[in-house]
Amino acid sequence: MNGAIAVVGIGADGWDGLPETSRRVLGAAEVLLGAPRQLDLLPAADCPGERIAWPSPLRPAVPGLLAAHRGRALAVLASGDPSFHGIARTLLESGAADAERLRIHPHPSSVSYACARLGWPLEDTETVSLVARPLAALSAALHHGRRLLVLSEGADTAARVAELLRATGWGGTRIRVLEQLGGPAERLLDGTAEHWPHGRTAPLNVLALDCARDPEALRLGSAPGLPDAAYEHDGQLTKRHVRAATLAALAPAPGELLWDVGGGSGSIGVEWMRTHRSCRAIAIERSPERAARITRNADALGVPGLRVVRAAAPEGLAGLETPDAVFIGGGLTVPGLLDACWDVLPPGGRLVANTVTLESEALLADRYRRHGGELVRLAVSTAVPVGGFTGWRQAMPVTQWSVTKGSEEG
Structure with missing residues (x-):
């Protein structure tokens, strides 16, 4: 098929669970690539092709393996649906194959099986993958009353998730582990994070969480x-309150990159990334x-994907990926900083700068005259006790300049 690569999904039910189309493709393949567990599911009599197990780490090895067998009928095995957190994405991102070369034969994903077993609507169920990802990535998806499916990395994932939930105020969360979905050894384990009774589970599993925040835990919203x-x-x-106004001015959109210059505690970069799982941020902090x-x-x-660059700006900005937006929370009077941030922005990029000093405010007023945008002063007062009464305590007002770079300035 002119260098086409067949990508075939297979479940825990193995060969018996494959449709005839997938069986024919695997039977005709001269080379079969997959994890040892997947390759072992194929009967030798029906699939006589050469079997090659993926090495570890997998991703760097993909281009070489595909190139070495170019011109042969090649089939790649995947767990479930290859396009859902699967090998199809790895093949494309590695540069070893483009979409035109892939012939994908999907199998029901573990998420489809899990929702079928639990009676959860698939379209309303959020999924978080912990396969080759930090455990901390789960925290942003935790909201009281929500249901989550967690793609597990292995036999100890459930215990690690239970430990994280206990430590972060989600001990009442119900955890169900669905093992070997669709196969003859399918099993369900049940418990709560606070009193998780199970040790290691079968390596092939999905976690179902009914999220329950502990009464004393801090409530964290999505906004x-x-x-x-x-x-x-x-x-x-x-x-x-200033942070909320700043994020509104930065206007994050899925897939965009933020530079948080003078990161401080990282709050702007953190909340930029929490708006969508594909948002990225780099905090520059000396x-x-x-x-x-x-x-x-x-x-x-x-x-946990927030990248921290330990360097002074503007020197530390050199070589970083071009941002879609830049936030400057301090250091505006550093020579060249504001110019460096403005110059790197592409047309349509946004810049937001906050300050509480008159000297920096003068700089922002000058840029506002030159480039336009919006110049505002944010003042927040908090009610505090005054003797036996209540009065207002005002925080230092913040001057904020926000602007979108025009095409004529690019």
């Missing part, structure tokens, strides 16, 4: 403006203590 208490900080923190703190906050709030 920007998390409570200040959600962050570890040394005072260098964009406060809650202080090693604060850089480490940003990483801890990102892990605690479910966005």
Whole structure:
């Protein structure tokens, strides 16, 4: 088929569960690539092709293996649906194959099986993958009353998830482990995170979570403006109400990249990434203590992919991927910083800068005259006790300049 690669999904029910089309493709393949567990599901009499197990790590080896067998009838095995958190994406992202070369033969995914067993509507069920991903990525998806499916990395995933839930105020969450879905050894284990009774499970499993927040745990919503208490900080923190206004001005969209210049506690980058799982952020912070703190906050709030660059700006900006938006929370008077951030933005990119000093405010007023945008002053007052009464305590007002770069300025 002119270099086509067959990608065939297979379940725990093995050969017996495959449709005739998939069987014919596997039977005609000269080379069969897959995990040892998958290859063992194929009967030798029906699938006589050469069998090659994926090495570890898999991703770097993909281009070489495909190139070595180009011109032969090649079939790649996948668990369930190859296009759902599966090998099809790896083949495309590796550059070893383009979409035109792939002939995908899907099998029901583990998520489809799990929803069928639990009676959960598939379209309303969020899925989080922990396969080759940090456990902390689960935290951003936890909301009281929500149902989650978690793609497991192995036999100890359920115990690790239960430990995380206990440590972060979700001990009442019900956990069900669905093992070997669709196969003869299918089994369901049940319990709560607080009193998880099971040790290691079968390696092939999916977790179903009925999320329940402990009464004393801090409530974290989906919208920007998390409570200040959600962050570890040394005072260098964009406060809650200003943070919400700042994220509104930055206007994150799926897949976009933010530079958080002078990251402080990392709150802007963290909440940018929490708006969508595909959003990315780089925090540039010169202080090693604060850089480490940003990483801890990102892990605690479910966005462990936030990248921290420990360097001073503007020097530390060199070589970074071009951002879709830039936030400057401090250091505006550093020579060249504002120019460097403006110059790197592509047309349509956004820049938001906050300050509380008159000197930096003068810089923002000058840029507002030159480039337009919006210049606002944000003032927040908090009710506090005054003797036996209540009065207002005003925080320092924040001047904010936000602007979208025009095509004529690119």
